[in-house]
Amino acid sequence: MQDSELxxxxxxxxxxxxxxxxxxxxxxxxxxxxxxxxxxxxxxxTTKNRERREVTMTKAVYELLAAYVMYxxxxxxxxxPVM
Numbered sequence: 001m002q003d004s005e006l007x008x009x010x011x012x013x014x015x016x017x018x019x020x021x022x023x024x025x026x027x028x029x030x031x032x033x034x035x036x037x038x039x040x041x042x043x044x045x046t047t048k049n050r051e052r053r054e055v056t057m058t059k060a061v062y063e064l065l066a067a068y069v070m071y072x073x074x075x076x077x078x079x080x081p082v083m
Contacts, residue, residue, distance in 0.1 A: 010064040014040075018055050021048065029077055033069055038062050 011025045024042060032041045040061075042053040057065065 006064060006068040010061065010068055013058075013061050013064055017058050017061055030069055030072065031077075033065055035062070035066050035069065040065075 011022065014020045014025050015022065018040075024046060027046055028040070028042075032043065034041070038057040040055050040057060042055075044050060044052045
């Protein structure tokens, strides 16, 4: 599966599962994705209500983000550099 397909599927799954807006996913940084704890942290000011939020990844979200993030070059900052 290509990177562009992986990140798009992850975007759709995060939106569907967690009710995220597209901007919340597009602004997501790799450092906010904790694959060991299977959590994603949205920082204060990046959500509609400006509050910090942390969600536990579903199996589908975890598999998509892990497949994408694990194969990015070292020090990649943003999860979705495409767009």
